[in-house]
Amino acid sequence: MVSVGIVGGTGYTGVELLRILVMHPNVEVKVVTSRGEAGNKVSCLYPSLLANIDLVFTKPEVTSLKKCDCVFFAAPNGTAMLMVPELLKAGVKVIDLAADFRIKNPASWEHWYQQPHTCPEILQTAVYGLPELHREEIKKAQLVANPGCYPTAVILGFLPLIESGIAKEAQLIADTKSGVSGAGRAANVSTLFSEAGENFKAYNVNAHRHWPEIKQELELMHAYDVNFVFTPHLVPMVRGIFATLYVTKLEVSTDLANLYKQRYKDEAFVRVLDEGVLPETKFVRASNQCMLSVSRPYDGDTAVVLSVIDNLVKGAAGQAVQNMNLMFNIEETTGLANPGLFP
Amino acid sequence: MVSVGIVGGTGYTGVELLRILVMHPNVEVKVVTSRGEAGNKVSCLYPSLLANIDLVFTKPEVTSLKKCDCVFFAAPNGTAMLMVPELLKAGVKVIDLAADFRIKNPASWEHWYQQPHTCPEILQTAVYGLPELHREEIKKAQLVANPGCYPTAVILGFLPLIESGIAKEAQLIADTKSGVSGAGRAANVSTLFSEAGENFKAYNVNAHRHWPEIKQELELMHAYDVNFVFTPHLVPMVRGIFATLYVTKLEVSTDLANLYKQRYKDEAFVRVLDEGVLPETKFVRASNQCMLSVSRPYDGDTAVVLSVIDNLVKGAAGQAVQNMNLMFNIEETTGLANPGLFP
Amino acid sequence: MVSVGIVGGTGYTGVELLRILVMHPNVEVKVVTSRGEAGNKVSCLYPSLLANIDLVFTKPEVTSLKKCDCVFFAAPNGTAMLMVPELLKAGVKVIDLAADFRIKNPASWEHWYQQPHTCPEILQTAVYGLPELHREEIKKAQLVANPGCYPTAVILGFLPLIESGIAKEAQLIADTKSGVSGAGRAANVSTLFSEAGENFKAYNVNAHRHWPEIKQELELMHAYDVNFVFTPHLVPMVRGIFATLYVTKLEVSTDLANLYKQRYKDEAFVRVLDEGVLPETKFVRASNQCMLSVSRPYDGDTAVVLSVIDNLVKGAAGQAVQNMNLMFNIEETTGLANPGLFP
Amino acid sequence: MVSVGIVGGTGYTGVELLRILVMHPNVEVKVVTSRGEAGNKVSCLYPSLLANIDLVFTKPEVTSLKKCDCVFFAAPNGTAMLMVPELLKAGVKVIDLAADFRIKNPASWEHWYQQPHTCPEILQTAVYGLPELHREEIKKAQLVANPGCYPTAVILGFLPLIESGIAKEAQLIADTKSGVSGAGRAANVSTLFSEAGENFKAYNVNAHRHWPEIKQELELMHAYDVNFVFTPHLVPMVRGIFATLYVTKLEVSTDLANLYKQRYKDEAFVRVLDEGVLPETKFVRASNQCMLSVSRPYDGDTAVVLSVIDNLVKGAAGQAVQNMNLMFNIEETTGLANPGLFP
Helix, strand or coil, X not given: CEEEEEECCCCHHHHHHHHHHCCXXXXXXXXXXXXXXXXXXXXXXXXXXXXXXXXXXXXXXXXXXXXXXXXXXXXXXXXXXXXXXXXXXXXXXXXXXXXXXXXXXXXXXXXXXXXXXXXHHXXXXXXXCCHHHHHHHHHHCCEEECCCHHHHHHXXXXXXXXXXXXXXXXXXXXXXXXXXXXXXXXXXHHHEHHHHCCCCEECCCCCCCHHHHHHHHHHHHHCCCCEEEEEEEEECCCCCEEEEEEECCCCCCCCHHHHHHHHHCCCCCEEECCCCCCCEHHHHCCCCCEEEEEECHHHCCCEEEEEEECCCHHHHHHHHHHHHHHHCCCCCCCCCCCCCCCC | CEEXXXXXXXXXXXXXXHHHHCCCCCEEEEEEECCCCCCCEHHHHCHHHCCCCCCECXXXXXXXXXXXXXXXXXXCCCCHHHHHHHHHHCCCEEEECCCCCCCCCHHHHHHHHCCCCCCHHHHCCXXXXXXXXXXXXXXXXXXXXXXXXHHHHHHHHHHHHHHCCCCCCCEEEEEEEEEHHHHCCCCCHHHEHHHXXXXXXXXXXXXXXXXXXXHHHHHHHHCCCCEEEEEEEEECCCCCEEEEEEECCCCCCCCHHHHHHHHHCCCCCEEECCCCCCCEHHHHCCCCCEEEEEECHHHCCCXXXXXXXXXXXXXXXXXXXXXXXXXXXXXXXXXXXXXXXCC | CEEEEEECCCCHHHHHHHHHHCCCCCEEEEEEECCCCCCCEHHHHCHHHCCCCCXXXXXXXXXXXXXXXXXXXXXXXXXHHHHHHHHHHCCCEXXXXXXXXXXXXXXXXXXXXXXXXXXXXXXXXXXXXXXXXXXXXXXXXXXXXXXXXXXXXXXHHHHXXXXXXXXXXXXXXXXXXXXXXXXXXXCCHHHEHHHHCCCCEECCCCCCCHHHHHHHHHHHHHCCCCEEEEEEEEECCCCCEEEEEEECCCCCCCCHHHHHHHHHCCCCCEEECCCCCCCEHHHHCCCCCEEEEEECHHHCCCEEEEEEECCCHHHHHHHHHHHHHHHCCCCCCCCCCCCCCCC | CEEEEEECCCXXXXXXXXXXXXXXXXXXXXXXXXXXXXXXXXXXXXXXXXXXXXXXXXXXXXXXXXXXXXXXECCCCCCHHHHHHHHHHXXXXXXXXXXXXXXXXXXXXXXXXXXXXXXXXXXXXXXXXXXXXXXXXXXXXXXXXXXXXXXXXXXXXXXXXHHCCCCCCCEEEEEEEEEHHHHCCCCCHHHEHHXXXXXXXXXXXXXXXXXXXXXXXXXHHHCCCCEEEEEEEEECCCCCEEEEEEECCCCCCCCHHHHHHHHHXXXXXXXXXXXXXXXXXXXXXXXXXXXXXXXXXXXXXXXXXXXEXXXXXXXXXXXXXXXXXXXXXXXXXXXXXXXXXXX
């Protein structure tokens, strides 16, 4: 049994981690922290867990977290880096669902997150937790930076084309759409039901923090600069990310479907759909699957890739558990094999 | 291992049964029938099951169904009664998720369902599959009539008050609200997104088929006629039933909260919430839980009971699996222990 | 031309007032106040008004408001009563969309709104602005208390039964459902899209401020105590109120449909639907209509009345403009004659 | 007064035409046809019109339509072309909201709409009804082909860049998102609330009928072939189109904002938003406005244009009325000046 601690258990990624972990046969959740809810029952804040968990929120303290085998940070950006050094020293394995360890270049991190990084030396040891790209390193990692939700959908969608080198001249465009839970549980006017319901909008069109994260991973694949535009949108639904990816100037007439199917044939959590079937976010809701389709419409030289995930599962808590499984030598799909919730 | 067949696997209760059963450790799904989809892969119609099931829909035929230990009917009303007699003779256990065996009085059944009942003698042997009310009979039953979604929420909500006899003079009112999936997967204008979205309406105000079903079970509890009004409404959400129940003329000043807590203290799937906490459909989404609260507001003699379930789980497929567990002597919560999906 | 000022133009009733008033042929909006947005363009906060209004928010000051013929208060409870005495003295007509002048009994008001009332003497001069009930008084009023959204739907639904005196022994139950815009534009976790979407819940079951308001008006109709229970619910849609009303113990077998049709036959904004047609909130969205149906189902002695309005129009801004029309001797339907927005 | 007939009044564009026309001061609606609803009251199908229209649906017959000054076709593709020749001969002005007269090349039309065109000679006389592009021709036209919803949003978005000739080398990409009402009122499983709600998907990725329509108009602007990819998506909301447009390889460093503002400065129904403000579909709901923003993010050579309309107003019925105003020499904004419905 892996004993687990969760820092910041009151947000949507926190409750989603709990939803998955309480059913995981190899895990025992020992500590769930929250500064604001300390002393209250977890199931009081989240009655959906009433039949499954009896824990009480505690204050986030290294002393108790140190006793866990694995600590997940589901806290705001900038929280994990304050506690991680001590936890690593104590031998704890750490998975950060926030952004503290995703961007390798500290200067770039500080530019995008507008705060100093408190442990840049540890940053270099963190592994970017996208198993389909870095599985072997994750298995050996003590610190995993769990990818952002958009980056997961976008990188898995571009990956075969970039890795294969056939998109060198391409303009890459990621037109991405997210359910509102991606904005978290903070009380903001713009994510009120009355504002986000019956509405569709773009946001952060000129600068989004997931842009450098995606760019970093794409460039690591093939060691060249990528030309990459990223436009996020908000969809009036709770869960789901849909990424529509465009890759222009495809010179070689590769069999794209085959390229994608080959690349992902051994992956448990990535499905390349048969021709004529297009992914929908509802196919993967509440599941850890990523579903993809690829085509080159209107006989042009632009490929269109569609990629869907549940932002809270494969885009956050599910992928974190997948990483935990790898780090603790547990079968990778354990606790994550359930189908999507349809309808 | 219980080998299972599902008749009518293309509707929402069908796919929900599959979602639950593919993760059930004691079950192997052998047959999924559909007249219209015979020959096609189940996961082609429902890609959410792509990673979990490789079966092909077959025509509904008694020959193949007979080889199963348990057959679920997730087909339209009037389908099960045509095949059930032969399956029972072959020793198969049957759970009908439609209405063929819910109403004991054949004349009443024929009145409400507007067709002759083809096996009224078998009707008498069927057990109404609400485990909280008929657990012991279900364990011994060969044929279980799985309750309707509204009846599940409404009966569990009224039950302690009726059983205890303190509501004899009451006017019972069930003001019920259902998500749109309760209307099934048939293509109707009134359940189109553009009609049902951003809309709230009542329907079948003067006559709904669940009225006689609820009335029958309430009257069986205490052997008197109940005065019962039932108003169903359609909510712009996919899943969930919310029942607001009114019980007037409560003479005795019983401790209602205690009455409810006592009645359900040993039930795994019914939670009476603490005072001040009110149930929400989202607390039980994708779970087999029923959550209840009870109060007597404005110092009046009318009790208000709130009852929530997921119409496709505790209101259909989940309860059917709960019944199967009881009928096959499997631990009652097996395959049904997961928390709700929040948010 | 009526020159108009709006105090608190940043909330949903404020922007809805503006949406109606900018198209009203007899009105010129002169002042829109907001403490927080003072100095900013109204259309900057609400781009939906970009083509229609060029005003800038100003600080709420009696000096500039005094120059208006009519001032609407679309501000939080407790705001209007601080400025109204001076405005009335200056001869301005005032319509308060908040609750400051709705409840005649100051002690009751203070109990429900948890603050002292600063001008109880003026409270007595205020007219409750439900034109279908108090039209003649409204025409002569200088201060109108615009009804709450629930009270509008509920009182119009009960009215013919109470007025006629045939429901004296009845238990009155109002099971009401509101779109999320009824909760206003404040940033709260419980009205986030991720919480209120795909969810249905009740709230304030044991005490809601609209209860005494409804009770007052019902009792004024017939001078007896009414037995009244009120259960509000939150619906995952932006606009609309649906009230399901129950009236038990109806002694006389009146022709209910006829009673309702007669009562409202001269009302421009209340429609009693033909038998067999049930109201839906979408029928009245963005319009000032209230639609009603009445029946006595299951041959019982309980009548079921269904009442729908758009909470922001007939339930707030539209009714306020209807009151203004009456107060300024403008044809009652002016600016309010548009059909509902369907779908 | 313009006497108006509407062929096909039962769909969403039909009811939207009625919503606008019953409030239009220069119009009298004389005939509303429907094969299926003939003999029934219009307000019986659409109670939202109960207070505004007393007409009865009639069978579609040229005899009665001939007596109108203007006939709108809100019927399925292939309907208008059967009646239009006779109506034109009778001197009636016609606006077709379907696709029969949008594509100038009859062979292309037949390829995309999979049926023979019955009056290709009349096709050549039709004017494409986008006032911002063809205003003077529309004023003189007897037959106007009202643009599709996507083409309206997409062409208005690309227009300044294409007209100015600075995007000659560009790959044009239109990633478009539509509310579900765009799919019409036909009963289909894929647009049921339970399927389209809480879901996001793409459709017709490899071939959509609006592609050749958009391409035709873009190429007419500047007489060169455009490289154009078009990906439509379905959003879980009723109304609204959001188009995210990408224009690559922008050689000249033009002041894009200024280019757009200049081009549209005299247009009543197109607003270019100030820098930093991004359009949302809710800003234009129920209004005839198109709102645009333009930027060149991440210092690249790709421009990103955002364009929103209400698909049923500027994308259908509103634009049709705008065209009617032009054809009958009525002030262009008459009946269309209302603000958007927010929230």
